[in-house]
Amino acid sequence: MKTITELRQEYIAGTTSPTKVITEALNLIKEKNTDINAFLEVYEDALVEAEEATKQYKEKGADTPELLGVPVALKNNILLKGKKATGASKILENYTAVYDATIVKKLKEAGAIFVGATNMDEFAMGGSTENSAFGPTKNPVDTTRVPGGSSGGSAAAVAMNAVPVAIGTDTGGSIRQPASYCGIVGFKPTYGAVSRYGLMAMGSSLDQAGPLTKTVADAEIVHNIMAGKDSMDATTINPDTYRDVGVKDKYVFGVPKKFLKDGVDEDVLTAFNEHVESLKKDGHEIIEIDLPLFEQGLAAYYVVMPAEVSSNLARYDGIRYGLSVEGDNLLDVYENTRAEGFGPEVKRRILLGTHVLSSGYYDAYYGKAQLARVKMREELDEVFKNVDIILTPTAPTPAFKLGEKNDPLSMYRQDIFTVPVNLTGVPAISLPMGMVEREEKKLPIGVQYIGPHGGDARLFSIAKKVYDERL
Ligand code: GLN
Numbered sequence: 001m002k003t004i005t006e007l008r009q010e011y012i013a014g015t016t017s018p019t020k021v022i023t024e025a026l027n028l029i030k031e032k033n034t035d036i037n038a039f040l041e042v043y044e045d046a047l048v049e050a051e052e053a054t055k056q057y058k059e060k061g062a063d064t065p066e067l068l069g070v071p072v073a074l075k076n077n078i079l080l081k082g083k084k085a086t087g088a089s090k091i092l093e094n095y096t097a098v099y100d101a102t103i104v105k106k107l108k109e110a111g112a113i114f115v116g117a118t119n120m121d122e123f124a125m126g127g128s129t130e131n132s133a134f135g136p137t138k139n140p141v142d143t144t145r146v147p148g149g150s151s152g153g154s155a156a157a158v159a160m161n162a163v164p165v166a167i168g169t170d171t172g173g174s175i176r177q178p179a180s181y182c183g184i185v186g187f188k189p190t191y192g193a194v195s196r197y198g199l200m201a202m203g204s205s206l207d208q209a210g211p212l213t214k215t216v217a218d219a220e221i222v223h224n225i226m227a228g229k230d231s232m233d234a235t236t237i238n239p240d241t242y243r244d245v246g247v248k249d250k251y252v253f254g255v256p257k258k259f260l261k262d263g264v265d266e267d268v269l270t271a272f273n274e275h276v277e278s279l280k281k282d283g284h285e286i287i288e289i290d291l292p293l294f295e296q297g298l299a300a301y302y303v304v305m306p307a308e309v310s311s312n313l314a315r316y317d318g319i320r321y322g323l324s325v326e327g328d329n330l331l332d333v334y335e336n337t338r339a340e341g342f343g344p345e346v347k348r349r350i351l352l353g354t355h356v357l358s359s360g361y362y363d364a365y366y367g368k369a370q371l372a373r374v375k376m377r378e379e380l381d382e383v384f385k386n387v388d389i390i391l392t393p394t395a396p397t398p399a400f401k402l403g404e405k406n407d408p409l410s411m412y413r414q415d416i417f418t419v420p421v422n423l424t425g426v427p428a429i430s431l432p433m434g435m436v437e438r439e440e441k442k443l444p445i446g447v448q449y450i451g452p453h454g455g456d457a458r459l460f461s462i463a464k465k466v467y468d469e470r471l
Contacts (some may be wrong), residue, residue, distance in 0.1 A: 001071075001163060001164050004067065004070050004217075005218065012064075014058075017069070025071045029116060036138050037134075037153075038137050038153045038160060039117065039153065040116075046113050057069065065111035067221075070165070071162075072166065074167050076117040078198065079101045086134075088133055090343070091316050092321060094322065095321055102197040102233065119137045120150045120152065120154075121150035122345065123202055125150065127173070128152065129156075136152075139181060141183060148179075151170070152178045153166075155182040155186070164214060173422070176188055179212050181395070181398065185213050185429065186446075190425060190451075191425035192235050193236075195228070195232065196235070203304065210226075211223055246457075247457060248458075252284070254287055254288075254383060256291045259295050267436040272391075272392075278466075289386075291379060298420075307357050309349045325339075373423050380424050381452075388451075389450065390450040399444075430446040
């Protein structure tokens with residue numbers, strides 16, 4: 001599949017057409033999806049839209065919206081009116097969205113054509129897409145391995161060349177980690193840069209939607225279309241007051257050396273050090289930094305996130321949405337529906353969240369975690385006085401085998417470098433940084449660039465130089 005930039009040029013030049021590209025995308029999905037399971041649903045009606053887009057290009061050429069005729073895949077926790085929105089949960093198996101998420105509305109206005117809904121961990125809880133109620137997604141690079149998660153279907157959709165861009169959501173790493181495992185680009189914006197209206201809430205103070213793409217330039221195009229103040233989401237930032245930290249030619253990069261000692265595979269560390277060296281060669285400055293609180297992010301995350309999950313998922317009660325299982329009284333209906341509708345990981349987090357919010361434990365856990373979060377942000381602000389960008393590997397390892405991580409804690413540890421970013425609300429991008437070998441197969445790994453609050457444009461600008469320009 002070509003990039004958005006290439007497609008757009010060719011559509012305008014008339015060397016290919018949306019009809020042709022969308023037809024090919026749908027055919028490819030039909031051919032490969034039985035094995036990969038990246039898509040939960042394919043939208044055949046995309047072809048009708050493609051024909052209309054083809055007509056538009058013939059009539060108006062370059063005078064058409066930026067994404068006209070570009071095939072896009074959408075994680076299935078994002079509402080697209082008239083289509084099923086399952087969150088990969090049995091509880092919403094037959095639920096149809098009644099309105100468009102703000103980001104969907106914006107993408108539609110820009111001319112994007114949605115070709116299908118992508119698989120994910122149930123309600124975005126997980127790091128491998130094995131927690132889907134509709135079966136796991138496989139990594140297109142090596143189908144014995146996971147694509148990462150929770151936006152594993154979106155990452156696989158791009159990696160299998162079905163679409164140039166898939167939209168994911170990231171609460172603790174769910175765009176960046178699968179991007180890293182599948183060898184593509186994944187971007188998590190500054191919290192509040194993008195509207196959450198019409199996204200199924202997981203951890204409301206952490207969730208952001210973002211693009212998974214083959215190039216940084218494509219990610220930037222799509223992010224800029226989705227971003228902006230939304231009257232339907234009070235946490236979105238007004239672009240007029242948005243503190244864009246600006247771009248430079250040469251940067252000071254901070255590397256938290258001590259943090260990297262924490263369970264990172266040796267060859268991943270080697271590749272990371274080589275990446276750092278290449279930045280030095282480009283004339284950037286590298287300094288060692290210390291992030292003692294940031295390092296504790298995982299502990300705070302697994303208190304804050306389940307607390308918000310337990311509250312957000314209370315709405316799935318058998319009355320308002322989706323599945324409803326009968327019972328002798330109302331309480332039975334709630335219990336039976338939730339017992340049958342939710343998978344084990346979702347239940348685990350609801351229990352954990354309910355516990356940390358209960359009276360007597362609130363101060364000990366939830367209050368402390370929130371305090372830790374404030375302190376982490378202070379620590380980060382301090383570090384960003386001296387550095388422009390922080391570097392870490394995206395994940396400590398390449399993609400693991402399907403079924404390999406069967407205890408939740410070892411799965412959680414994969415997010416050690418990504419969750420502190422959500423807790424502090426700053427932006428980060430994952431870029432491919434080479435391959436490592438496992439069982440005679442080359443597997444992609446990723447490097448994470450973390451920017452200060454409002455540093456989205458800065459990350460795109462440097463990432464285009466270090467990644468796109470070297471492609
Ligand atoms: N893997 C992390 C978790 O399980 C992150 C999930 C996400 O970002 N949605 O919570």
